[in-house]
Amino acid sequence: MIDCDVHNGWDSARVLLPYLDRSFRDYLDRGELPGGRDSFPHGHRAWLHPEGYMRYDTLPPSGGAPATDYAYMCEQLLDRYDLDYAILLGEEGMEVSTLANPYYASALARAHNDWVLDTWAPLDDRLRISITVAPQDPEGAAAEIRRVGGHPSVSQVVVTSGSQRPYGDPFFHPMWEAASEMRLPIAAHLGGQGGVNANPTGTGPPTFYWETHAMLCETGMGHLASVLAHGVFERYPHTRLVLVECGVAWLPAVLWRLDADYTALRKETPWLKRLPSEYAHEFVRVTTQPLERPRNPDALWTALDDIGGRDMLMFASDYPHWDFDDPFTTRFPAEWRDAVLDGNARALYRLPAARPREEAAGAGA
Known part of the structure; x- marks a missing residue:
């Protein structure tokens, strides 16, 4: 099993100062x-979570913030669920996108990546790193992707x-070009509202x-439509878009609408050679958390099956956040489980083939 949305953090943003x-x-x-403010700088959050963003039981017994203690993360997640x-x-590093100063945002992204690669990547071969970039500085983002994108622990x-x-806007094409060059997907994780960013x-x-x-x-809907309409995957075929924590139930309806309107108005975008849904099936992946739960559970899978959703979904727990999805209790159709829990992510991130369970258990972490 591969978990495609795990958050790792720090006790204080001061860890970035040496970088x-x-x-x-x-x-x-x-x-x-x-003044004692040790959190990462970001645009002011207008919406306060009434219970807090973290599971209270993820606070490490040794002290510190959730998802800062590797051993406790192993106990609660990696080992408990036998993750490959x-x-x-x-965690807060992604919110560099809210900052008005693009040069400062890119400097923080670089520092964050160096800190993660120095402190987290060496801990465990099971950990794969997502490098943070500041999209409001697309040239800086492209340079950062090329600088650290070849690290063996980096997956996206x-x-x-x-x-x-x-x-999909051409403003961001330098970022897509670098990601395609490095054979890395770009994941858009839910969040980053506030600061210089648009209303959500x-x-x-x-x-x-x-x-x-x-x-x-x-x-998620807006980014998907934009990336497809601008022909990002025609221009940069060696990258992918991953929508993380954006939900999944809306995906069939949006692709149906895009297909219908493109069919009627295709002369607007002559660079496209296929239906939007066909590009999405090949180049877009969506994580399962949060997974919508209709009154008739089969309704979700029937709609997703129409667009080839079994090939597009990847399991995510969102550890250690409040809306964590437990892989032992999250339900998928039996014929979807291997692809969603493992196969789709393993192919996307070009991870080694799964070992037999008895071999993996004998080798240890």
């Missing part, structure tokens, strides 16, 4: 962190779904956290 150039170190040390791999996406690039414009819904900012969380899937 920053002097001028940007002062930004963080003197401008952001004084966990795709790490960081990560940005937030909160952005200044949809990710088409009608403006919602009022309540639960309302907002339910509607943030709009950002």
Whole structure:
């Protein structure tokens, strides 16, 4: 089993200071962190979670923040569920996308990547790293992808779904070009609202956290449509788009609409050679958490089956967040389980073939 959404964090953003150039170190040390504020700088969050973003039981017994203690993560996740791999996406690092200063944002992304590769990557061969980039600085993002994208522990690039414009826009093409060159997917993880980024819904900012969380899937829809319409995969065929934590039930309806409108209006985008749904089936992957639960469970799988969803879904737990999905209790059709829990992610991230269980158990972590 492969978990495609695992968050690893820090107790204080001060861990980045040794990795920053002097001028940007002062930004963080003197401008952001004084007064006991050790969290990562990001745009102000307008929606406060009434219970907190983390599972309370993920606080390590040794102290510190959730997902900062590798041994406790093994106990609660990697070993408990016998994971072959966990795709790490960081925590607050992704929110560099909210910052107005693109040079500072890229400097923080570089520092974050160096810290993760120094401190987390050596711990366990099961950990695979997502490198953070600042999409508001696409040339800087491209340089960062080329700088560390060849590291053997790196599996993808990560940005937030909160952005200044949809990710198919030619503004972002340097980022896609570098990802294709390095044979890396780009994952858009839900979040990054605030700061310089656009409103998360088409009608403006919602009022309540639960309302907002339910509607943030709009950002995934917008990025998907944009990437398909702009022909990103015709231009850069060696990359992929991964939508993380954006939900899945909306995917068939959006692709049906895109196919219908493209068929009627295809002269707008003559660079496309196939239906949007055909590009999506080959080049887009979607993680399962949060997995919608209709009253008739079969309804979800019937709709997803129409677009070839068995080949597109990848399991994610979202550890250690409040809406964690337990792989032992999350239900999939029997004929989908191997692909969703393992095969799709293993192919996307070009991971070694799974070992027989008895061999893996004898080898240890």
